[in-house]
Amino acid sequence: MPPGGATFGENSVPPWTRGDFRGFRTLEQTHPALRNPREVFSRLHLRVTFPERGLSKETHERHHRDSRTVQIIWPKAGCAGVTLSVPEGSIFALIGPNGAGKTTTIKTLVNILEPSSGEATVLGTRSTKLGPAQFEQIGYVSENQELPDWMTVRQLLAYCKPMYPNWDDAFAESLLRQLDLEPQQRIKSLSRGMKVKAALLSSLAFHPRLLILDEPFAGLDALVREEFIRGILELTGQDRWTVLMASHEIDEVERLADWIGILNKGHLELCESVLSLQVRFRQIEVRVNEEVAWPSPLPASWLLAERAAQRLQFVETQYDPGENEKALRQMFPMSQQVLATPMSLKSIFLALARTYRLAA
Amino acid sequence: MSLILHHLKKDIRCLRLLLLLWFILLLVNSLVMRSGLDRLILSDEGTEILAAAYVLLYVLQQILQIVIVCQLVQADALAGTTAFWLTRPISRKQLMLSKSLFVLLILVLPSLIVEGIVLQINGISISQTLSVLLQEIILQSAFILVPPMLVAVLTPSLARLVVTGVASTTAFFLIHYAVVASVLSFGTASRRRMNAVFPGQWPTILSTKPSAMVVSAILTVGLGGMVIIYQYLNRRIRNSGAAAVLGMCLVITTLNFWSWDVLKPKDSLPARSELIPESLKPVVRREGTTFMRGDADKLTILEQFELQGVPSNFFLVLTGLQATLRLSAEKVASSAFDYPLWFFGEEFQLEKGVRVLNEPWPGIGPRAIPLLSVDAETFQDYKDTPGTYTAEARLAAYQRLSTTVPLKTGSRHKSNSGEITLLGIVPNQGTFLTAISNSRGDGFIVTLREAGVRQWLLGTSLTGASYILRNRDRNEALFGRLQGKDLFGGFPTLHRLVVNRSSIYFTTAGIANYQGPVMDEEWLEQAELIRVESRFIGHFSKSVHIESFVMKTR
Numbered sequence: 001m002p003p004g005g006a007t008f009g010e011n012s013v014p015p016w017t018r019g020d021f022r023g024f025r026t027l028e029q030t031h032p033a034l035r036n037p038r039e040v041f042s043r044l045h046l047r048v049t050f051p052e053r054g055l056s057k058e059t060h061e062r063h064h065r066d067s068r069t070v071q072i073i074w075p076k077a078g079c080a081g082v083t084l085s086v087p088e089g090s091i092f093a094l095i096g097p098n099g100a101g102k103t104t105t106i107k108t109l110v111n112i113l114e115p116s117s118g119e120a121t122v123l124g125t126r127s128t129k130l131g132p133a134q135f136e137q138i139g140y141v142s143e144n145q146e147l148p149d150w151m152t153v154r155q156l157l158a159y160c161k162p163m164y165p166n167w168d169d170a171f172a173e174s175l176l177r178q179l180d181l182e183p184q185q186r187i188k189s190l191s192r193g194m195k196v197k198a199a200l201l202s203s204l205a206f207h208p209r210l211l212i213l214d215e216p217f218a219g220l221d222a223l224v225r226e227e228f229i230r231g232i233l234e235l236t237g238q239d240r241w242t243v244l245m246a247s248h249e250i251d252e253v254e255r256l257a258d259w260i261g262i263l264n265k266g267h268l269e270l271c272e273s274v275l276s277l278q279v280r281f282r283q284i285e286v287r288v289n290e291e292v293a294w295p296s297p298l299p300a301s302w303l304l305a306e307r308a309a310q311r312l313q314f315v316e317t318q319y320d321p322g323e324n325e326k327a328l329r330q331m332f333p334m335s336q337q338v339l340a341t342p343m344s345l346k347s348i349f350l351a352l353a354r355t356y357r358l359a360a
Numbered sequence: 361m362s363l364i365l366h367h368l369k370k371d372i373r374c375l376r377l378l379l380l381l382w383f384i385l386l387l388v389n390s391l392v393m394r395s396g397l398d399r400l401i402l403s404d405e406g407t408e409i410l411a412a413a414y415v416l417l418y419v420l421q422q423i424l425q426i427v428i429v430c431q432l433v434q435a436d437a438l439a440g441t442t443a444f445w446l447t448r449p450i451s452r453k454q455l456m457l458s459k460s461l462f463v464l465l466i467l468v469l470p471s472l473i474v475e476g477i478v479l480q481i482n483g484i485s486i487s488q489t490l491s492v493l494l495q496e497i498i499l500q501s502a503f504i505l506v507p508p509m510l511v512a513v514l515t516p517s518l519a520r521l522v523v524t525g526v527a528s529t530t531a532f533f534l535i536h537y538a539v540v541a542s543v544l545s546f547g548t549a550s551r552r553r554m555n556a557v558f559p560g561q562w563p564t565i566l567s568t569k570p571s572a573m574v575v576s577a578i579l580t581v582g583l584g585g586m587v588i589i590y591q592y593l594n595r596r597i598r599n600s601g602a603a604a605v606l607g608m609c610l611v612i613t614t615l616n617f618w619s620w621d622v623l624k625p626k627d628s629l630p631a632r633s634e635l636i637p638e639s640l641k642p643v644v645r646r647e648g649t650t651f652m653r654g655d656a657d658k659l660t661i662l663e664q665f666e667l668q669g670v671p672s673n674f675f676l677v678l679t680g681l682q683a684t685l686r687l688s689a690e691k692v693a694s695s696a697f698d699y700p701l702w703f704f705g706e707e708f709q710l711e712k713g714v715r716v717l718n719e720p721w722p723g724i725g726p727r728a729i730p731l732l733s734v735d736a737e738t739f740q741d742y743k744d745t746p747g748t749y750t751a752e753a754r755l756a757a758y759q760r761l762s763t764t765v766p767l768k769t770g771s772r773h774k775s776n777s778g779e780i781t782l783l784g785i786v787p788n789q790g791t792f793l794t795a796i797s798n799s800r801g802d803g804f805i806v807t808l809r810e811a812g813v814r815q816w817l818l819g820t821s822l823t824g825a826s827y828i829l830r831n832r833d834r835n836e837a838l839f840g841r842l843q844g845k846d847l848f849g850g851f852p853t854l855h856r857l858v859v860n861r862s863s864i865y866f867t868t869a870g871i872a873n874y875q876g877p878v879m880d881e882e883w884l885e886q887a888e889l890i891r892v893e894s895r896f897i898g899h900f901s902k903s904v905h906i907e908s909f910v911m912k913t914r
Contacts, residue, residue, distance in 0.1 A: 112441045114605045132449035136365055138449035148435070150374055163449045212447075 025286050086259065092242040093234060093257035095250060095349060100263040102246035103142075106214045110140055110243070123210060136164055139203030142198065142214035149188035153181050153198055157205065164206035167331070170204035172334035178231060190246040193224035200228070204235060211236070213245035217252050229255055262349065264356045274345060281348045282319040286312040295331050302354045315351045363450060365606045367436075367458035371464065374435050378428050381465065385421040385736055389414060390474045394857055395481045398847055399781055399809055407847060407861055418855075425467060426508045430521055432462055433512035438591050440516025456592035463509075468501045475855065482857055483772075483779025491649050500854055503577045506584035513591040513600055522579040539616045542545035572618035576611045578896065584609035587607045621698075627754075632670050635757055637900045641668040642753060644906060651727060660695075660733045661911060666726040666901075667704040675705030675894070680754035683732045685909060687747040695733035702727040708760060708892060712829070717876045718868050721826060732911075741909060749909035753902045758894045765827075765889040767806075775825075776809035776895060778858075785884070788867045803838065803867030803879040804829070810844075810860040828890040829866040831883060838879070840864035 041133070061335040080262060086092040094102045108120050109131040120127035125134050140269050151159060161167045176183060179197040187198055203211065215234075217225050230251060236243055243299070247253050253260070260277060262270040270277075298305055298314075305314035316324060319340065328338050345352070372379065401407055436445040436455055445455060475497060475710050476565035479489045515521040584607065591600040628632060645664040652660040670676055684694040707720060731751070765773045765780060773780045788803040810825065826831060846856070846863040866873050877883060 107441055110447050132451050132454075134447035135447060138447065142442075144442045145447075146437075146442045147446060148370075148374070155373075159366075159370055160448070162363060254406050 036076035055080075064166055084240060086203055086244055088242050090259045091232075091245070092258045092259040093253040094244070094246040094261045095253055096263035097248060099265075100248075102248070102263055103144075103214055104266075105247050105263065106142070106212055106244070110138065110212060117265060128187065132163075136166065136206070137209040139211040140208070140214075141199045141203050141212070142195065143216065143218040144214070145199055147187050147195060147199060147202075149186070152184050152186050153190075153201070154183040156187060156198060157183075157200055160202045160205070166206045168205055168207060169290070171207070171308060172201065175201050175204055175304075178234075180227070192229075193220045196228070197224075200231070207255040209243060211241050211243045213230060213243065213247075215247055216245060217247055217249040222314050225249075225252060232256060250346040250349050260345065262352060268354060270352065277345065277348055278342060280317060281343045281351075282316045282340040283322070283343050283347065284314055284316045284319075284324070284328070285337075285341070286328060286335045287337040287339075288312065288332060288335050290334060290335060292332055303351055315343070364454050366460050367450065367455065368465075371432055371458065371462050373434060375428055378431065382421065382424045382428060383466075383470065385417055385424065386474055388472065389417045389421055389482075393417070393712065394478050394848060394855075394859065397862065398859060398861070399783065402784060407845075408908045409586055411847050415853060417842055418848075418853050422504060425504065428467065429463065429505050430508050430512040433509055434515070434518060434521065437516050437868070438595055439585045439597050442516070448776060452592050452595070456589065459592075463505060464656055467505070468498070471501060472497050475857075478857055479813070482859070483774050484811065484813055484857070492606050495734050497579060499581065502581040502585070504854075506581050506588070509588055510584045510604055512647070513588050514597060514604065517530065522715055528608070532612070535609075536612045536615060539612060542897060543616060548836065556562050558913045559638065563891045569618065569621075571621045571623050572615050574623060575618050577613045579607070579611050579614055583610065597703060625899050627898075627900045629757060629900055633757075633759075633897060634663055635674045635759070635897070639669050640902060642666070642902055642904045643668055643724065644731065644904065647913070648728070654729070657735050657737075658733050659736055660730045662728040663731045665702070665729045665731070667755075670705040672709050675703055675758050675760070677756040677786060678702050678729065678753055678757065679756050679899070681729070681751055682754075683749065683751035683904075685732055685747045685749050686733070687738075687742045687745050687910075691738070691742065693732065693734045693738055697730055697733075702729055704755075708826070710830070710837055713835055714830065714856075715876075717836055717838050717879075718871060719867075720839050734911070735874060743912040744910060746910050748906040749904070749906040751904040754899060756813070756899050757897050757900060759897050761893045762896055763891050764891070765891050767889050769886070773891075775810075775891065775893060776794060778813065779891065780811075780891070781809040782889075783807040783809055783861075787881075788879075802869045803865065804884060806840070806864045806866065808860075808862045810858075810862055812858045812860070813856050816856045825893040827864045827866075827885075828892065829887050834877070834887045836877065836883075838866040838868070840866050 060095060088287070093230055094105060108115050109122050109127055113129045114128055122130060123137060124133050125131075130138075148156065148159065157172055157176075161169075161172075179201055181194065181197055181201060184305075187195060190198060193236050200216075211232075216228065220228060232243065233256065235241070243256075244255070245253070254274065257274055259269055259353070290310075292312070294305060294312075301318040302318060303315040304315060305312070307313075324340065325338055329335065331340075393410065398407060401410055425643060426525075436459075436672055437443040476489055480486070490655070496548055506527065511595065512521055515524050517733045587600050587603045590596075590603070594600075614684070629637070645666065647664060650662045652662060665678070677768070680696070680698040682694075682696045686690060686692050686771060710716065763773070763775065765771070765782065767785065769784055771782050773782075784807045786805050786807075788805050806827070806829075825840065828837050829840065830837040842862055842864050844860045847861050848857070849858045866879070868876060868879060887893045
């Protein structure tokens with residue numbers, strides 16, 4: 001029985017149902033101590049807030065207290081209201097459409113940009129106060145980052161090494177091999193994908209506590225993406241690093257991330273574990289013989305309710321196998337069949353994105 | 361510290377090709393060209409090619425230096441959000457220190473050392489070299505390097521740097537010359553004179569006042585440096601950009617309106633000088649008063665002025681006159697002149713009994729100088745009213761020092777200001793004067809290489825020298841007419857070494873009914889070359905007091 005325990009439809013079959021477990025990490029793997037997803041919520045107190053005019057002092061303090069690795073609380077023009085905490089040891093992905101504020105969020109976190117108000121906290125330090133001591137523990141890879149392209153890959157490593165007390169030569173060498181980089185090749189002669197790999201190499205060889213990836217898949221071909229994802233999973237699996245990534249490549253994110261934050265026009269609309277999302281989101285299809293009326297008002301947990309011939313479709317955001325089916329049977333007593341199909345992260349994201357657009 | 365050096369090494373490695381090229385240019389241009397190569401080239405064409413090549417290489421060297429500085433800053437760009445260093449464990453302070461060390465150790469120090477070696481090779485004393493180096497090279501290097509560095513810290517890429525650099529330079533000159541044009545059109549007469557930019561002097565002269573230039577340079581370096589440091593420590597483009605624009609406006613204002621003479625040396629003469637200011641007597645001869653109407657509303661009174669009691673081996677230059685005419689208890693007219701007015705002293709004297717075969721140098725002596733400037737209304741009202749005229753005349757004193765230079769081709773002679781090399785002596789033939797006087801070749805042309813120091817901050821150039829060819833056996837002398845050319849000087853070169861190629865004409869050609877001896881090899885065999893150097897020894901002031909001064913004497 002797949003996670004969710006409901007009847008599956010024909011479409012939107014998650015990869016693990018096909019026996020493909022590459023890139024899928026179970027909750028037991030990511031948080032061995034927390035086997036129940038709901039327990040994850042209760043322990044980490046992850047919340048999504050939409051502050052319009054900043055946050056109260058109490059909220060501030062609570063988020064400080066709860067933060068493990070990364071915390072951003074700031075309302076500003078670019079990102080009108082983002083409050084999130086990234087649990088240590090997790091792979092957290094910020095996803096959203098172009099212009100949602102993902103890169104702004106990331107750049108604010110690493111003090112490349114300064115928040116116009118509010119604050120971001122990384123490794124317990126305000127982002128504006130980040131200094132060498134914090135950057136010794138942070139690896140940063142961005143599609144836009146300019147590497148010193150006159151250097152060879154070997155020279156890049158030699159340049160980075162003295163800056164990091166935890167630099168691991170043996171690890172760097174093994175990464176060189178794993179990432180299939182030619183040490184004597186000049187960075188300017190590398191392809192875009194190889195440059196990202198070189199940046200990744202220089203950001204991993206010192207065993208960072210936090211790895212920040214900004215659109216790491218942009219411009220990478222399928223093979224390189226695959227290698228990249230595999231590399232990240234292997235490495236984070238070994239060292240229990242925390243990874244914060246921003247991407248709009250949902251398929252890749254689904255394979256990597258165990259926590260998701262969805263940004264939309266500068267607002268953090270949702271922040272949750274992937275597993276929890278996949279547990280509570282279902283594409284519901286109710287087959288009826290004759291015209292039936294929608295309940296009025298529609299339950300708050302339904303999204304994108306639509307009718308197609310003798311089918312009623314909607315996305316259930318608070319799916320509970322026993323409760324939902326019972327409630328639907330009561331709502332639609334003439335229904336022939338109720339199908340609850342698990343949704344991929346991409347489908348969930350698309351459903352939410354459409355909802356945000358409709359709301360706007 | 362190790363991280364700072366680590367980044368310094370990285371930058372050296374990154375810019376190694378440009379640095380190598382720059383070093384080669386520096387060495388070729390300084391050590392090869394200015395250390396005596398010109399001694400081997402005697403033809404005018406050859407020296408002209410050498411000078412042109414030097415200027416070209418000098419400009420290239422400066423451009424390359426600016427490119428290196430810009431690349432240095434932008435290798436770890438402060439503007440933009442994509443620089444590699446931004447997310448690496450290096451503090452902004454460390455980065456700034458590593459870049460500063462690069463500029464000081466890799467660019468400024470080698471220039472300083474090479475300049476020092478060049479000056480030494482050219483016979484400039486160590487003390488003179490040090491006094492020049494300390495004051496000027498550092499300010500000059502900073503003045504050349506700070507503005508491009510400033511633009512570089514405000515721009516994220518070379519392309520934007522070039523655009524911003526060109527735009528800001530254009531804006532600077534447009535604003536500056538707009539101010540100059542406004543002052544010349546609408547300003548007062550004195551202001552117009554002070555701000556005048558003469559044809560052919562652009563862009564050498566940004567201001568006619570050396571003090572304004574120096575203060576502007578210090579402001580540029582100081583303010584620019586502060587903005588660079590601020591940007592390194594805070595990375596706030598808007599604040600830094602606004603400060604840079606304000607700084608530029610301040611520099612333009614200073615260039616145009618600075619009036620305090622910070623370079624004015626204190627009044628002092630050497631302790632044991634033969635020139636005693638107290639023994640000098642200023643005399644104003646009110647025999648032929650003349651008036652000059654310089655501006656619509658001003659009238660300048662000129663009188664014959666003389667300084668009596670100047671020792672024979674000295675001469676004085678009147679550099680300023682601050683005058684006041686008290687006409688009544690309430691009415692006082694005053695004016696000030698602050699530019700070289702005239703020379704005072706005696707002509708250069710040879711020993712008694714020496715027969716001068718050609719015309720001696722033009723004399724110096726009494727001369728009508730502007731005593732007072734008053735407005736036309738005051739003049740009309742008080743032209744016949746006797747008043748008390750008092751003035752403070754500021755004088756620059758020069759001493760004539762005579763030395764004998766061996767008349768041997770290739771010989772070198774150390775003078776007070778540098779080194780003199782005699783490059784050649786040729787008979788004077790085929791000149792314009794010999795042609796019009798229908799005479800045969802007469803006299804000689806002596807070619808000299810004179811090395812000296814130009815001090816920009818003090819506003820002094822190579823001290824002038826004159827030459828006399830004297831035949832001791834025959835007790836005869838010829839005064840030389842000097843035609844000098846600064847081989848490596850002039851805009852845009854800003855170095856301190858001056859190498860003059862001087863041709864001195866000792867001839868009687870052109871003198872009507874010349875009855876003296878023929879100037880030939882035989883005459884030359886018994887001759888010696890006397891060098892008369894005019895050496896600045898100091899400034900002093902002298903009071904002028906005239907009772908019952910009437911503006912209109914006739």
